Every structure is written in C-alpha cells, then in structure tokens.
Amino acid sequence: MNKIGRVLSLVLVLFSGLAAAQYPTRNITLLVPFPPGGSTDAVARIMAERMRVTLGQTVVVENVGGAGGSIAVGRLARSAPDGYTIDIGQWDTHVANAVVFPGTYDLQKDFEPIGLLSINPQLLLGRKGLPADDLKSLVAWMKANPGKATLANQNAAAQTTGVLLQQLTGATMLFVPYKGAGPAMQDILGGNIDLLVVQAAAALPQVRAGTIKAYANMSPARSDVVPGIPTADEAGVKGLYVSGWFGFFAPKGTPKDVIAKLNAAMTAALAEPSVKARFADLGLDMATREQQTPEGLAAFHKAEMDKWVPIIKAAGIKAE
Incomplete structure (x- = not known):
C-alpha cells in the first residue's frame, strides 16, 4: 500500500471510530421478519419502546414478512454495518432457514450477535x-x-x-x-x-x-x-425438544462500540420490571444475563445451528 493509500485508510478508521463514538444520531430500524400481530412483533415493539430511552433515538419497528422470514434477514445482510438496521431473529429465521430457505447469506458468518432476549417454550x-x-x-x-x-x-x-x-x-x-x-x-x-x-x-x-x-x-x-x-x-415422549428464542442481530462488520451500545440498551430494557412482566404475560422465559451478551448469543446460536441443521437436513424438511 502506498503512502496515499495508508493515509486514506487511516482517515477511514478515524472516521468510523468517530461515527461509532457519536452513535446513534438518527432513528434505528428494527426489522421484524413476520407480519404484525404475532409474538415476534409484540416483543420487538416492547423492546423498541424501552430501548429508545437509553439510546436517545427512536427505534422504528418495520415488518418485512415473506419466505419464512428470509426476506427480512436477507435485507439485514445487505444493510450497511453501521448499527442503524438490526433484526429480531429466532429459531426459524436464524437456524432452520439455513436449510429450508438457502439464500445468498450465511447465518453464521454474515451477522453480528447483539444479545439473546428470551427462551420461548x-x-x-x-x-x-x-x-x-x-x-x-x-x-x-x-x-x-x-x-x-x-x-x-x-x-x-x-x-x-x-x-x-x-x-x-x-x-x-x-x-x-x-x-x-x-x-x-x-x-x-x-x-x-x-x-x-x-x-x-x-x-x-x-x-x-x-x-x-x-x-x-x-x-x-x-x-x-x-x-x-x-x-x-x-x-411420555423423551427427547421431544424444540424450544424457540428471540435475539438481536446486526450486519457483519458493525463496530464493536456500536454493538456494545445496542447491547446496553437491550439489557437495560430487559432489566425493567415492566418488561419482565410483559415477557411473562407472553409466556417467554427471559434469557440469563450471560446469554444476553453478544458472546452469549454467539455461543447459543452456534449450538443451535450445530444441533438442528443436521436434523432438518436428514428429515428432508422443505418450504411449503
């Protein structure tokens, strides 16, 4: 790399660092991969309402249904890694769809985990x-x-x-x-x-x-x-385990400082007694504090992929 290239690279690094330090300066879009009215939508709106307080910016819930949620996830994969577009993922969209709706994104490589919200019976x-x-x-x-x-x-x-x-x-x-x-x-x-x-x-x-x-x-x-x-x-049927879950994901390459701010807003919301009560009313078991971290979701998600992808492939489960 020549001298001009090194200078430009340094400028870009400094600029991205400054942008991350100031983040957020505008509305954040939270993609919901299903139509309004379901439990995914309800949880997204509960979290968006409370995260706004910590972030100081509105979190806009946008429902993008279709193809088992893969349309919304594909949009997230193509979004700028700046923290202004995230999604609420779950077992169907971020595990099963790797087999059921194979697309142009890799569920384990193209996203940054923010944190696990809940385990859903x-x-x-x-x-x-x-x-x-x-x-x-x-x-x-x-x-x-x-x-x-x-x-x-x-x-x-x-x-x-x-x-x-x-x-x-x-x-x-x-x-x-x-x-x-x-x-x-x-x-x-x-x-x-x-x-x-x-x-x-x-x-x-x-x-x-x-x-x-x-x-x-x-x-x-x-x-x-x-x-x-x-x-x-x-x-009476041992081994019949199919748990659901909700977690937040960002596009791959989103700065760690931005992920940290999103995670802080998420965990602050989950700590609110009113949010805990609303989760309980919805029949959701809140994730542990360890699972709420980006590292916790990363480990949880990998374990889910390792367990279920072979089972789904072996069973021949496909989109209908």
Missing part, C-alpha cells in the same frame, strides 16, 4: 374435542388411527416437531400447510385441525381459557411462565 396443542387428554393417550390414539391426526404445518418449527414426534413414537400424521400461526389457531379453535405447535406466547390465552388442550412444553425443563404444562419427557 414451544407447546404441542390439540383441539378441545380430541379423544386424548395427555401426551401418552394422544400417541396411543394416533397409533390406533394411522395418518388420521392432522398437524398444522405453518413453519419449520412445527414441521420439525411433527417429524420428531413420528420418529420418536412410530405414530403417523397428516401435515397440513398453513401460511401462519394465526389461521392455524383459528382452525384448531374451530375444530378443523387436530394439532398445532406454537410458542406459548401465541396460545396462553386459549390454554388458560380451556378452549384448546396443551399436551406438552417441548423444552428440557418446565418453564416458569407455563409451570402447569409438563415437558414432553414428563408427559
């Missing part, structure tokens, strides 16, 4: 009229009626759960494609579909009202926010 639900009141009797009924049970297949998490349930029990079911959890929830409430897999946040009101049956929380341990729902291990 996934529930296996049944319509009220199903002739089974617990997971053991559900499996027995499914085995006695091969292929009769219908499962809403609205995303990769639901499809993966169904495949694992069949593999672990020998029972079979019919997968019915849905465009989202909302229509699937309406159909299970109406008795038009037998089984549904969703995050607790999307189903707690109906479970509490007794309009649908909750067969299992598919986490390794019981959740503090849904303590009355047994794990799949406890309910």
